[in-house]
Amino acid sequence: MLFMTRMDVTFPPHLTPEQVADFQAREKEYSGSLQRSGKMAGIWRIVGEYANHSLFDVDSNDELHEILSGFPMYPYMKIKVTPLAKHPNSIR
């Protein structure tokens, strides 16, 4: 099952630069693991925003929720999930 997500990151003002850097490092590690497994098929920065579009290839809604809620930055992200279906005009 394919899902496109938009993740918007907003850190609370009380976090120190060191704490933000730690979140970013842990997020990179978790995200890299998901990409190597194939569960996260891609991630793209939205130009000019602390946000991304990501593509997930998972077996269920529940699996996607478990993956998304596992991001270290999850408490500081607003996530929009869009389920994807095959387009009749797709050549792939």
Ligand SMILES: O=C(O)CC1=CCC(=O)O1
């Ligand atoms: O877009 C970001 O920098 C935050 C993020 C969410 C998943 C990821 O790999 O980075």
